[in-house]
Amino acid sequence: MTPNQQQREKAYNQGCMWGLGGGDSNRCPYTAEDPLTEWWFQGWEAGIDAWNERNLKDSQIRQA
Numbered sequence: 001m002t003p004n005q006q007q008r009e010k011a012y013n014q015g016c017m018w019g020l021g022g023g024d025s026n027r028c029p030y031t032a033e034d035p036l037t038e039w040w041f042q043g044w045e046a047g048i049d050a051w052n053e054r055n056l057k058d059s060q061i062r063q064a
Helices: 005-020 036-063
Strands: none
Touching: 005 036
16 A cells, blocks of 8 residues: 555644654554655654653643
């Protein structure tokens, strides 16, 4: 199966939202063989990076 643009965007957005919520990467809803797994992980990485950055800023504000 080759996912279409809509399917790839959905997988990416799901991963991103999970990462933005601080969720860990072991909760990917796709199997290792599914081509959408890569898209989900790319989204998760973007989301978790934003989550980490936000929490780092919050902790720096509290320490100030």
